[in-house]
Amino acid sequence: MPKQLFHHLNKFISVSEDEFYNMLPYFEQVCLKKKEILVSAGSLCTHHHFVLEGCLHLYFITDKGVERTVQFAIENWWMTDNLAFHNQTITDFSIQAVEPTKLLSISYEKQEQLLQEFPQLEKYLRSIYQISYGASLVKMRYLLDFSKEEMYFHFTEQFPEFAQRVPQYLIASFLGLTPEYVSEIRAKKRS
Known part of the structure; x- marks a missing residue:
């Protein structure tokens, strides 16, 4: 049983082990190799992903061919293009495994079914979306208020788990800086 999701759910709502076992069939387990693409820009955004182990990054390619990381997700974090997932439309973003x-x-359809069967999950997902929006x-604020140097040091000091795990070129991409x-x-x- 993926205990991480069970514990994460119970940080926000109350879910029994029996309820959780009944929720699990709605999900599929996916394993990715380092640098493997999970979602490609230009594809329909059909799934929401909960990280059990590892790290993902969501990014887009600019008109000049530069990769810009928008978001990371490590253990116990969710990732998708939320707007495209909600609208069931094409995404402009790609998601790749960093490690x-x-x-x-969970697919959009299965998530809707899950929410029908377990309405308490609405509160959980609302909390997750609020946290995600707050992080954005x-x-x-970092991008608008800090110098480039301040932004880098603030990020690495506030999020040492990323500074240790994520390659510097991806941190640079996330902060809008060059690796150089x-x-x-x-x-x-x-x-």
Whole structure:
């Protein structure tokens, strides 16, 4: 049994083990290799993904061919293009494994069925979406209020689990910096 999801649910709502066992058939377990693509831009966004182990990043490619990371997800985090998933439309984003990753994935249709059978999950998902939206606002503040150097150091100090696990080029992409600039900042700090 994927205990991580059971414990995560119970941080926000009350779910018994019996209820949880009845919820599990709605999900499929997915295993990804490092750098394997889970979702490609231009495809229909059909699933919501809960990370059991590993790390994902959601990104897009700019008109100039530059990869821009929008979001990361590590253990106990959900990831999808929320708007495309909600509307069941084509996504402009791709999702890729940063490291070997195990997920529980649920389709839009199965999630709707699950919510019908277990309405208490509405509160859980609302909490998850609120946290996700709040994190997006914090990122916008970083981008608008901090210098590039402050943004990098604030991010690595506030989220050391990412600084240790995620390659620097992806952190640079997430913060809107170049990998070369991140190298300069790090070198300056060491000297």
